[in-house]
Amino acid sequence: MRNRDLSFWLFLSPVLLALALVVIVPLLYGTFYSFTDWDGLRATRFIGFENYSRLIHDTAFLNSLWFTIKFSVVTVILLNFFGLSLALIVTRKLKSANLLRTVFFMPNLIGGLILGFIWQFIFISVFSDIGEALGIAGLQGWLSTTTTGFWGLVILTVWQMAGYIMIIYIAYLQNIPNELIEAAKIDGANSFQRFKNITFPLVAPAFTVSMFLTLSTSFKMYDQNLSLTNGGPFESTQMVAMEIVKTAFSSNEMAYGQAKAVVFFLIVAIISLTQVYYNKKREVDM
Amino acid sequence: MITMKKMLFVLLMLAIAFALAACGGSDEESGNENAGSGExxxxxxxxxxxxxxxxxxxxxxxxxxxxxxxxxxxxxxxxxxxxxxxxxxxxxxxxxxxxxxxxxxxxxxxxxxxxxxxxxxxxxxxxxxxxxxxxxxxxxxxxxxxxxEGYGLIYNKRIFEEAGINPDDLLTYEDLEKAVQTLDGMKEELGIDSVFAFPGKEGWVIGDHAANAYLSPEFDQDVMKAYQAETLAFERADEFKRFIDLQADYSVGPVLSLDYSQQVEEYFSLERVAMIQQGNWVYPSIQQMDEEVAQNIGIIPIPVEGHEGSIPVGxxxxxxxxxxxxxxxxxxxxxxxxxxxxxxxxxxxxxxxxxxxxxxxxYDTDKIVDPLSKEVYEYSEAGNTIGWIFSGYPTMWGQDALGSNIQRYLGDEATFEEAIDAAIAEWESARQ
The missing domain is CATH 3.40.190.10 (Periplasmic binding protein-like II)
Structure with a gap:
């Protein structure tokens, strides 16, 4: 099958070139700079692992890393739960199935920054108005504490991405052969048993894909974070990506920010690859 | 199959057209430049x-x-x-x-x-x-x-008049506090939500601007001294605290999610608060919201002991x-x-x-049209200014270190002393 002749490489070259120019070369450059005292204008000397050893004691970075991990765990679970639930709803034989699919997918079409500002308005103004009208104190003062900031971000992300994950699950759900389900029905399995023993194992590949997507997006999230809370209050809802941008561009420590970015890259790569490896092992072939 | 081929052909043509257009564009540009650099x-x-x-x-x-x-x-x-x-x-x-x-x-x-x-x-x-x-x-x-540019407490003249407060009298902290209490007591009659709108979300309003007024005397109002300082004593931390407290206590809440645009546009321009801590740069925003309000505003100085009646200008x-x-x-x-x-x-x-x-x-300064700039210029001309030293802070210190630590204090996550100590420690580590 694999005839890697000239045309193979010819067709591949535009992509390879683009990938090399925008991903691989900057990655190498960046790693190189993380060992220097680069300030964006000039790098005067090599400082070895100084940036990296400094980073271990940097509470701002560690706090943001911990916040990001908490956030990722919660959003990955919720996203997959809602994604699969929505997919199950719209694959039923409902009249409105197509309409619902569109509606559920819609939030994904709005850019992250704009969504952040829309939800900021909802959390701050709409929530507090509703809270005032109904006398629920818990709806007031959203985004002004760390907890509400955290849940604000979770709600926003889940609302935005659930539709996208839904599409992936739909694709796999529709691939499940009807015979299997019918056979199970004849054997007397109720709907929960059918879901647990047939549907669930067969959409496992979708889990691999969705987990990978949700993990890496929630780890790398920046624009929603920026527009919704901007790290506030007191930098407690600041995620790693944002912390890195601040180090590099606001505090002007380009090399140090670069070192953080390299560490962050390694963390995301390791987590995502381990996850894919384990999920792959658990998939069943038909 | 035929349609596939046609599609490919069309795509190819589009790609070529695009490439040609791109080349054409760059040709033109370089042509212009050549013509320019002649004489x-x-x-x-x-x-x-x-x-x-x-x-x-x-x-x-x-x-x-x-x-x-x-x-x-x-x-x-x-x-x-x-x-x-x-x-x-x-x-x-x-x-x-x-x-x-x-x-x-x-x-x-x-x-x-x-x-x-x-x-x-x-x-x-x-x-x-x-x-x-x-x-x-x-x-x-x-x-x-x-x-x-200059900043201070921007106030709404109509509201002050109705409350019977003469802004020219508000020089010391005690005067200001009394006026704030008067305004707070008359909230209903004046139709305001609160006295202040304090944007706790904006680290720069707290850390750069408010703090500057109280840190400037420590460095003899000289930005270069601040730029070279390896540490700071924050001698006027108490004064700074009561000024922050005054704004936060009498502000529309919750302060920690209140941002600049809400402060200026939603609350001040719509006359829902009487005062905000801001500078002359807010004039165009207010004017866009309400021309009449914009013509009826002024600045009162931030009360700093020994520097009463001066505003920070820089x-x-x-x-x-x-x-x-x-x-x-x-x-x-x-x-x-x-x-x-x-x-x-x-x-x-x-x-x-x-x-x-x-x-x-x-300059013919009679031509300055907006009331805020005019007042700032008058302060500046009379020499009643406090120097801006916050451009001599360590990079982003005002916003990220001091600002976020004060936010921690406002959110009851730290005492004021802890917040100031943490900010001083960050100053020192940045200047090592």
């Missing part, structure tokens, strides 16, 4: 103040009409935080502009090797006392001030000329800056179109 001097300006982009471009066009042998291209990238990284990229990519902006001592240090001495310009002679101290290196003057930005250009380019850049700040046409534009508070002598 003309062309200079590039890269500036970061989006608020006056259009007016500035109009002025540049006017200059080019008067001086046909100079062609100027202006590039604007805005909003403070974005400007510096882009400027760095320009320098890194070898497209360094001829005229660019620097913010203060840190900017001078970062770009020192690129800065031209501007002491032979007319504008440098005309610059007001004290506006050049941050950009001086020995005898050399490395930047020219944009304008002056220069937010400087023009710098790149010394890497040819002699003609450098001269053309200097001529343009001189023309902008010292010729009659330039002066008119600076005052009336840019709506700047001039940082230079020889």
């Amino acid at each position: 003309q001097v062309s200079i590039d300006i890269f500036q970061g103040k989006v608020e006056f982009k259009d007016q500035f471009e109009d002025l540049v066009a006017q200059y080019q009409e008067e001086n046909p042998d100079v062609s100027i291209s202006v590039k604007t990238v805005g909003g403070g935080t974005d400007y510096d990284p882009v400027l760095k990229t320009e320098f890194n990519s070898g497209e360094a502009p001829d005229i660019f902006n620097i913010g203060g001592p840190q900017g001078v240090e970062d770009y020192r090797e690129y800065l031209t001495d501007l002491s032979d310009t007319k504008a440098a002679d005309a610059a007001l006392d004290g506006t050049l101290s941050t950009v001086k290196d020995g005898e050399e003057i490395l930047g020219l001030p944009f304008n002056q 220069v937010p930005n400087y023009w710098a000329v790149n010394n890497q250009g040819t002699d003609e380019e450098i001269q053309a850049a200097k001529d343009f800056l001189d023309w902008m700040y010292t010729s009659e046409a330039g002066k008119t534009a600076v005052l009336e179109d840019f709506k700047f508070i001039p940082a230079y002598e020889g």
